[in-house]
Amino acid sequence: MSKSILITGGAGFIGSHVVRWFVKKYPEYSIYNLDALTYAGNLENLKDVDTAANYSFLKADICDAVEMDRLFKLYKFDAVIHLAAESHVDRSIKDPLSFAKTNILGTLNLLESFKKYSDYQSGLFYHISTDEVYGTLGEKGLFTESTSYDPNSPYSASKASSDHFVRAYGETYGMPFVISNCSNNYGSFQFPEKLIPLFINNIVNSKPLPVYGDGNYTRDWLFVEDHANAIDVVFHQGKIGETYNIGGHNEWKNIDLIKLLCSKMDTYLDRPKGESEKLITFVKDRPGHDLRYAIDASKISKELNWQPSLKFEEGLDRTIEWYLNNQEWLESVTSGAYKNYYNKQYS
Ligand code: NAD
Ligand code: TYD
Numbered sequence: 001m002s003k004s005i006l007i008t009g010g011a012g013f014i015g016s017h018v019v020r021w022f023v024k025k026y027p028e029y030s031i032y033n034l035d036a037l038t039y040a041g042n043l044e045n046l047k048d049v050d051t052a053a054n055y056s057f058l059k060a061d062i063c064d065a066v067e068m069d070r071l072f073k074l075y076k077f078d079a080v081i082h083l084a085a086e087s088h089v090d091r092s093i094k095d096p097l098s099f100a101k102t103n104i105l106g107t108l109n110l111l112e113s114f115k116k117y118s119d120y121q122s123g124l125f126y127h128i129s130t131d132e133v134y135g136t137l138g139e140k141g142l143f144t145e146s147t148s149y150d151p152n153s154p155y156s157a158s159k160a161s162s163d164h165f166v167r168a169y170g171e172t173y174g175m176p177f178v179i180s181n182c183s184n185n186y187g188s189f190q191f192p193e194k195l196i197p198l199f200i201n202n203i204v205n206s207k208p209l210p211v212y213g214d215g216n217y218t219r220d221w222l223f224v225e226d227h228a229n230a231i232d233v234v235f236h237q238g239k240i241g242e243t244y245n246i247g248g249h250n251e252w253k254n255i256d257l258i259k260l261l262c263s264k265m266d267t268y269l270d271r272p273k274g275e276s277e278k279l280i281t282f283v284k285d286r287p288g289h290d291l292r293y294a295i296d297a298s299k300i301s302k303e304l305n306w307q308p309s310l311k312f313e314e315g316l317d318r319t320i321e322w323y324l325n326n327q328e329w330l331e332s333v334t335s336g337a338y339k340n341y342y343n344k345q346y347s
Contacts, residue, residue: 003028003029003030003078003079004029004030004032004075004076004077004078004079005022005029005030005031005032005077005078005079005080005081006032006034006075006077006079006080006081007019007022007031007032007033007034007080007081007083008033008034008035008062008080008081008082008083008084008110009034009035009041009082009083009084009085010033010034010035010046010057010083011033011035011037011041011042011043011045011046011057012035012040012041012045012083012084012087012191013040013045013087013185013187013189013190013191013194013224014083014128014185014224014227014228015033015035015041015083015084016045016046016189017187017188017189017224017225017227017228018081018083018228018231019031019033019046019049019055020046020048020049020228021225021228021229021231021232022081022232023049023052023054023055024049024052025232026054027052027053027054028054029054030054030056031054031055031056032056032057032058032075032077033046033055033056033057033058034058034059034060034062034071034084035057035058035059035060035084036059036060036061036062036084037059038086039191039335039337039338039341040087040088040191042189042332042333043057044329044332044333045189058071061106062084062102062106062107062109062110063101063102063105063106063109064109065109065112065113068109068110068112068113069112069113069116069117071113072113072114072116072117072118073113073116073117076117076118076119077114077118077123078118078119078122078123078124079123079124079125079126079235080110080114080123080124080125080126081126081128081231081235082107082110082125082126082127082128083128084102084106085102085103085106085158085159086098086099086102086103086155086158087155088155088191088193088194089132089153089155089156089286090193090286090345091155091193091341092153092154092155092158093153093154093286093287093288094344096154096158099154099155099158100154100158100161102158103155103158103159103161103162104158104161104162104165107127107162107165107166108162108165110125111125111165111166111169111175114175115169115173115175120173120175120176121174121175121176122176123176124176124177124178124235124240125166125169125175125176125177126177126178126179126180126231126234126235126238127162127163127166127177127178127179127180128180128182128231129159129162129163129179129180129181129182130156130159130181130182131143131181131182131183131220131245131247131293131295132151132152132153132155132156132159132290132293133149133151133156133159133160133163133181134147134148134149134150134151134181134293135149135150135151135152135156135290136150136152136290136291136292136293137291137292137293137294138291138292139292141294142294142295142296143181143245143293143294143295143296144245144296144299145181145242145243145244145245145299149163149164152288152290153288153290156290163179163181166179167179170240170241176240176241177240177241178234178235178238178239178240178241178242178243178244179242179243179244180230180231180234180238180243180244180245180246180300181243181244181245181246181295182222182227182230182245182246182247182295183219183220183221183222183246183247183248183293183294183295184219184220184221184222184293185221185222185223185224185227186221186222186223186224186315186316186319187223187224187225187315187318187319187322188224188318188319188322188323188326189224189329190224191333192330192333192334193338193341193342195219195254195257196257196261196316196319197319197323197330199258199261200261200265200319200320200323200324201323201330201334202279203261203262203265203269203276203279204265204269204323204324204327206279207279208279208280208281208346209258209262209276209279209280209281210281210283210346211254211255211258211280211281211282211283212254212283212284212285212286212289213282213284213285213286213289214255214282215253215254215255215258215282216253216254216255217253217254217289217290217291217292218251218252218253218254218291218292218293218294219251219252219254219257219292219293220247220248220249220250220251220252220293220294220295221248221250221252221257221312221315222246222247222248222250222308223248223308223309223310223312223315223318223319225309225310226248226308226309226310227246229306229309230244230246230300230306233300233304233305233306234246234300234304237304238304239303244299244300244304245295245296245297245299245300246295246297246300246306247294247295247296247297247308248295248297248308248312249295249297249308250308250312251292251294252312258280259277260313260316261276261316261320262276262277262279262280263276263277264316264317264320265320268320268321268324283346
């Protein structure tokens with residue numbers, strides 16, 4: 001079966017893994033990667049697939065409705081897997097408007113163009129979302145697919161809104177859709193503003209490790225290739241109109257994860273035991289910091305037979321090794337603009 005699939009945000013962290021996964025596994029599909037190449041998007045992330053016969057790159061901004069119409073009219077995509085977004089909570093606190101623009105209006109542009117120019121009723125709009133739309137948990141409990149939306153950050157509010165628009169297009173126009181809400185991802189090609197790559201990079205450079213508040217915040221971590229696999233499964237087997245939570249059954253308090261990372265880095269860098277931990281610096285907390293995220297992934301596991309494949313320590317080792325072996329990538333993505341952001345955020 002030949003299908004043309006638009007993947008948005010395919011030059012970013014998760015998107016590049018999803019593009020790689022689909023290009024390699026499904027040579028019979030035409031994969032179009034649409035990305036504006038913001039600070040978070042980098043074509044270096046796709047070097048191993050960019051000459052594949054079934055892959056094309058379209059540089060475009062999802063906020064540009066005229067350009068979205070032009071591209072959808074031209075290519076008449078059969079399906080959309082939508083990942084393009086502003087994704088970093090700290091940036092959303094400083095600049096909520098750009099999150100509303102890209103994550104809400106950008107998503108709306110895609111929905112409109114898909115409705116206008118594709119045979120959308122026999123297609124699929126797959127929205128990649130986050131568990132952060134559910135807000136925060138206390139010490140106990142898990143997010144299920146029926147947990148009420150209760151977002152706390154401008155980032156999660158914008159993702160919640162775009163989830164609602166996708167559902168509204170399903171109800172109102174009969175657009176077939178699926179949504180998945182995933183926990184925190186980690187792995188190769190993640191921009192070093194997020195916790196794990198930022199701290200690896202800072203340890204390498206013996207820079208302080210800025211722990212927000214007391215570090216007693218909990219996240220559920222999933223290896224990015226397990227997420228790409230889950231997206232494949234939901235795309236092909238997910239029930240139309242349904243939501244699937246995706247998580248790693250892998251909760252860590254930030255401070256415990258950071259200590260584990262420090263101890264591994266001492267070994268990798270051949271430094272005395274305890275050296276990296278000395279870099280831990282408790283800094284002012286993030287405003288509206290969600291205490292805990294944890295996912296009940298039993299629906300995707302029971303209905304679609306998906307499970308995370310990797311133990312956390314193994315995934316973390318693979319991630320550390322990748323960053324240590326790709327210092328040039330790190331240097332090329334941490335441009336002047338990023339340095340500026342870093343100085344402002346942590347000054
Ligand atoms: P990322 O920031 O690494 O990548 C985002 C990509 O979108 C970049 O390539 C960027 O250039 C592109 N982009 C941004 N604005 C655009 C625009 N206006 N037009 C076209 N392209 C644009 O993000 P990520 O971590 O890979 O996240 C991808 C998706 O997965 C997002 O929708 C995010 O909300 C969701 N998600 C992320 C996580 C996580 O832990 N990172 C967890 C759950 C869900
Ligand atoms: P992050 O990687 O930004 O993901 P998210 O906010 O989407 O969960 O942060 C993960 C956790 O690490 C979160 O609780 C905030 C914390 N954190 C720090 O303590 N210091 C930092 O410099 C960063 C970037 C995050």
